[in-house]
Amino acid sequence: MINFFFKTYGCQANVADSEGLASFLKSIGCNDVTSEEEADVVIVNTCAVREKAEQKLYTYLGRLCIMKKSKQFMKIGVIGCVASYKRDEIYKRFDLINFVYGAKEDYKVLESYLADLIVKLETTKQVFDDSGVVIEPAKNQDRDIKKVVQQGPSLLKPSRMMGSMGIFKRQATSKSITTRSKELNRSFINIMTGCNKFCAYCIVPFTRGREVSYPMQEIIDRVAHDVANGSKEVTLIGQNVNSYKDPETGFMFSELLRRVAALEGKFWVRWVSPHPQDMTVELFDVIAQYPDRIPPYVHFPLQAGSNAVLELMKRNYTIEQFKEQIGWLRTRMPDAVISTDIIVGFPGETEEDFEQTMKAIEEIRFDWIYSFNYSPRKHTLASRTMEDDIPQEVKSRRLDRLQSCQIEIGAEVYTKHVGRVYEVLVEKRFNDGKLLARTPGNVRVLLEGPDSLIDSFVLVRILASSPVNLTAELVQAELTPEVPMAAV
Numbered sequence: 001m002i003n004f005f006f007k008t009y010g011c012q013a014n015v016a017d018s019e020g021l022a023s024f025l026k027s028i029g030c031n032d033v034t035s036e037e038e039a040d041v042v043i044v045n046t047c048a049v050r051e052k053a054e055q056k057l058y059t060y061l062g063r064l065c066i067m068k069k070s071k072q073f074m075k076i077g078v079i080g081c082v083a084s085y086k087r088d089e090i091y092k093r094f095d096l097i098n099f100v101y102g103a104k105e106d107y108k109v110l111e112s113y114l115a116d117l118i119v120k121l122e123t124t125k126q127v128f129d130d131s132g133v134v135i136e137p138a139k140n141q142d143r144d145i146k147k148v149v150q151q152g153p154s155l156l157k158p159s160r161m162m163g164s165m166g167i168f169k170r171q172a173t174s175k176s177i178t179t180r181s182k183e184l185n186r187s188f189i190n191i192m193t194g195c196n197k198f199c200a201y202c203i204v205p206f207t208r209g210r211e212v213s214y215p216m217q218e219i220i221d222r223v224a225h226d227v228a229n230g231s232k233e234v235t236l237i238g239q240n241v242n243s244y245k246d247p248e249t250g251f252m253f254s255e256l257l258r259r260v261a262a263l264e265g266k267f268w269v270r271w272v273s274p275h276p277q278d279m280t281v282e283l284f285d286v287i288a289q290y291p292d293r294i295p296p297y298v299h300f301p302l303q304a305g306s307n308a309v310l311e312l313m314k315r316n317y318t319i320e321q322f323k324e325q326i327g328w329l330r331t332r333m334p335d336a337v338i339s340t341d342i343i344v345g346f347p348g349e350t351e352e353d354f355e356q357t358m359k360a361i362e363e364i365r366f367d368w369i370y371s372f373n374y375s376p377r378k379h380t381l382a383s384r385t386m387e388d389d390i391p392q393e394v395k396s397r398r399l400d401r402l403q404s405c406q407i408e409i410g411a412e413v414y415t416k417h418v419g420r421v422y423e424v425l426v427e428k429r430f431n432d433g434k435l436l437a438r439t440p441g442n443v444r445v446l447l448e449g450p451d452s453l454i455d456s457f458v459l460v461r462i463l464a465s466s467p468v469n470l471t472a473e474l475v476q477a478e479l480t481p482e483v484p485m486a487a488v
C-alpha cells in the first residue's frame with residue numbers, strides 16, 4: 001500500500017484542495033499518514049502571498065530532498081500558488097522533486113497523473129522492499145504533467161471511479177481518516193476560485209487566475225451530502241467568497257448562503273474569505289435570519305485605515321464606507337465577532353497614515369486581527385510601480401505597536417464572554433490535554449472532557465479569558481443528534 005502525506009501552507013482554499021486530492025488518493029487505495037517519514041508520496045501545497053511563506057517552503061523542500069536520498073523511490077510533488085509562478089525555478093533548484101503543478105491548472109489532469117504514478121510506485125516499492133534495489137533513478141522529473149497524461153493512457157480514470165458529483169469530485173470529503181486521532185467531521189467546499197480585484201500588493205490573481213464560480217445547485221447538493229454523512233461544520237471557500245455569482249441563474253452569494261442555511265440537519269456554515277466591496281445589507285440580513293445555522297462571525301479585511309493608502313492599494317472603499325458596513329452588521333447582530341487583516345508599511349505609508357490605522361483599530365475594536373509587514377510580490381502593481389520605501393525597522397515598529405494595541409483590545413473584548421453559556425463545537429484534543437472547541441463566533445475555547453465529546457455540539461460556561469483563548473466548563477454534553485437529519 002502506498003502511503004501519502006500532504007504538507008499544506010496558506011489559506012483555506014489550499015486546505016480544501018489538499019483534502020480533495022487526499023480523498024481522491026484514498027479512493028484509489030492509498031493510505032493517509034501523519035508524517036513525511038512514513039510517506040512514499042509527499043505533496044507540498046504552497047502559498048505565495050508573502051516572501052516569508054515562500055522562504056519557509058524552500059527550507060522544507062530542502063529537508064524533503066535530504067530525506068529522499070535514503071528512500072530513493074519516494075515521490076515529491078509541489079502544487080499550489082508558488083507552483084503556479086515558480087515552476088521552472090523549483091525544478092531547477094531541487095532536482096529530486098518529481099512534479100510541480102500550479103493552482104490555476106486542472107486538478108482532474110493531476111488526478112489522472114497521480115493515479116498512474118501510484119500504480120508505478122507500487123511496483124517500485126515492492127521491488128525495493130524485496131531486494132533493496134531501486135528500479136528507477138531518484139531524479140525523474142515529470143516537467144509537463146499535461147503531456148504525460150495525454151501520452152500515456154491513464155491506468156485509472158478518476159472520472160470512472162468517483163461517482164457523479166460534478167466539479168466537487170475532487171474536493172474534500174468529510175470522512176475522518178483512520179490513521180489519525182479523532183477530529184471534528186467538517187468539510188471545506190470551494191464555491192469559487194480566483195480573483196478579479198487585483199489589489200496592488202497581492203499575488204493571488206496571478207497564482208489563482210480570474211474568478212470562476214461553481215454552479216449553485218452542485219454546491220447545495222454537496223453540502224446536503226456532507227451533512228448527511230455527519231459533517232458538523234461546512235466552510236464555503238473562495239478567494240473572494242462573497243463575489244460568488246451562480247453561472248446558471250446569476251444568484252449572488254447571499255442567496256447561496258440562504259439556501260445552504262435552509263437545508264435540514266444540525267450543522268454550522270462558515271465562509272472565507274470575503275472582500276468588503278461585496279459585503280451587502282442582504283448578506284447581513286441572511287446571516288441574522290439563520291442564527292443557529294450561520295454563526296455570527298465575519299472576517300472583514302480592512303488592510304489600512306488611511307484613505308490615501310487604501311486608494312494606492314486599490315481596495316475600492318474608504319474607511320468611512322468600511323465603518324458604515326460594520327454598522328450594518330452590528331445593528332443586526334450586536335454580538336457579532338469580527339476579525340480583520342492589516343498590512344503595515346505599504347509603499348508611501350506615512351506616520352500619519354499609520355496613525356489612521358491605529359485609530360481605526362481602536363474605534364472598530366475587532367475581536368482579533370491578522371497583521372503583516374508589507375512584502376513586495378512579483379507581478380503585482382505595487383512591486384512593478386512603487387518603491388518598497390518603508391525601512392524594515394519602521395515596518396516592524398509599526399507592526400509591534402499595532403499588535404500590542406490589539407492585545408489590549410482583545411483582552412477587553414474577550415472578557416465580555418466570561419460567565420456566558422455557549423453552544424460550542426468540539427474540534428480535537430489539544431496539545432496540553434484539553435479539548436479545543438469554538439464558539440459560534442469562532443473564538444477558541446479550551447475545556448476538560450472525554451474524547452467522546454469530539455465532533456459534537458455541547459453547552460459550556462465560560463470561566464476565564466486571555467487575549468487568544470477562553471476556558472470553559474461543560475454544562476451539557478451531546479446536543480448533536482446521533483443520526484443526522486438531512487435528506488441525501
Ligand code: SAH
Pocket residue numbers: 049050201202203204239240273274275301303341342343372373374375376377
Ligand atoms: N482574498 C483575501 C486575501 C488573501 S491574502 C482577501 O481579500 O481578504 C490574506 C491576507 O494577506 C490579505 O488580506 C493581506 O492582508 C495579506 N497580504 C496579501 N498580500 C500581501 C503582501 N504582499 N504583503 C503583506 N501582506 C499581504
Ligand code: SF4
Pocket residue numbers: 195196197198199202203204205239240275
Ligand atoms: Fe488579493 Fe485583493 Fe484578491 Fe484578496 S481581493 S485575493 S487581497 S487581490
Ligand code: F3S
Pocket residue numbers: 009010011012013014046047048049080081203204207208239
Ligand atoms: Fe496563499 Fe494562494 Fe491562498 S497565495 S493565501 S495559498 S490563494
